[in-house]
Amino acid sequence: MSERPPKMIPDPDGLNAEFYQHLADGNLCLRHCDACGVIHHPPKYLCAACGSEDVHWTPISGKGRIFSWTITHRPIDPGWAPDLPWATVVVEMDEGPRLVGAWRGASNDALRLDLPVRATLENESESFALIYFSPDAEASA
Template identity: 45%
Template sequence: MSDKNELPPKMRFKAQKAPPKPKPRPQDPIEQEFWNRCQDGHLYFQRCSDCGTLRHLPRYMCAKCGSPEFSWERSTGKGTLFSWTITHQALHPAFAADIPFVAAVVELEEGVRMATRLIDCDHDSLRLDLPVELTFETIGDDFRLPVFRPCEE
């Protein structure tokens, strides 16, 4: 087989250079603000100025009281594993080298739940309420994506 198109489908990813991982492409200024704030190496959530509820994903009105008023508050970056699945198939060729990877929902100390990836972990050690901490994966030369890793216990 001399042509890469003649390769079996499962080998085609390995025969090509992986494309860069895609960056979020927010369509809304409030979502863009969330990603901009992540670039300083910290995680921020909106807090309703009227009822004090934290909200994520970012949005214009509080789901609890309907207020449009909010401020951005920095998270501690500490939480626990709420749910997870081990992904064995890359849905985008940029993630082929990472499989299997852990797609997770983390519940932060502040009570916000966030969909993310869990890195640097032994899959056999995954359990509910596993303590995790925030870290960032650099995508490309200039973009930081929030991910989590198990805490040193």
């Protein structure tokens, strides 16, 4: 019986560590500016739109549409080898920012620009989780 090799887990710090800790706690959160209302990603201490320091984590819907994707045939990380060929998708979230995640729940042939998708989170450790995107059957195409 062959055991699946573990995936490489980065060691983020600062706001990136906070982002992944929220994911590991089961919450997809991005930085929200209370001054101008913009939600942005990657996380910053100051609002990228207005420069305000009044920026906090806020949960988002997890819903979005596929903006782009790429398919990996030769993994650098052996932890992903059992999933070959696997797709990395860039999703424009309903709140605006784009997030990167792994594709699951349908074949790579099902990937389409603007396809409605929904995020799920899967823990790799107590402080790190991966984002997966699957077709959102409840959304209208």
